[in-house]
Amino acid sequence: MLLVFPILVIVTVCVTIVGTYFLLNGENYHWKWTSFFFAASTAVYVYLYYVYYYYVKTKMSGFFQTSFYFGYTLMFCLGLGILCGAVGYLGSNLFVRRIYRNIKSD
Numbered sequence: 001m002l003l004v005f006p007i008l009v010i011v012t013v014c015v016t017i018v019g020t021y022f023l024l025n026g027e028n029y030h031w032k033w034t035s036f037f038f039a040a041s042t043a044v045y046v047y048l049y050y051v052y053y054y055y056v057k058t059k060m061s062g063f064f065q066t067s068f069y070f071g072y073t074l075m076f077c078l079g080l081g082i083l084c085g086a087v088g089y090l091g092s093n094l095f096v097r098r099i100y101r102n103i104k105s106d
Contacts, residue, residue: 008042008084009087012042012084012087012088012091013087013088013090013091014091015038015039015088016035016038016039016088016089016091016092017091017092017095019034019035019038019092020034020035020038020092020095020096021095024096024099031092031096032089032092035088035089035091035092035093036085036086036088036089037085039084039085039086039087039088039089040081040082040085040088042080042081042084043077043078043080043081043084044077046076046080047073047077050069050070050073050077054066054070
């Protein structure tokens with residue numbers, strides 16, 4: 001886990017920087033929430049995998065098992081989305097500040 005987490009952070013920052021660059025290149029300057037959602041979309045993928053895993057790999061049945069499984073995975077994915085979104089936003093914010101710091105306007 002300690003080896004995968006830095007890789008997740010690096011990939012998340014790189015993806016959001018590329019997405020923010022394309023937004024800014026297309027003259028769309030509303031990059032803040034978009035960069036957050038670029039990174040937070042990782043949690044949607046993880047939740048969809050949890051749904052696949054539940055229906056294909058597990059033999060769980062019953063209301064309580066299903067509600068606990070999907071409840072806890074939803075909480076985990078929300079936390080993961082907020083974490084990845086914050087990391088992506090911070091990376092994009094540093095990128096935007098870096099590229100606009102060198103602009104000289106008269």
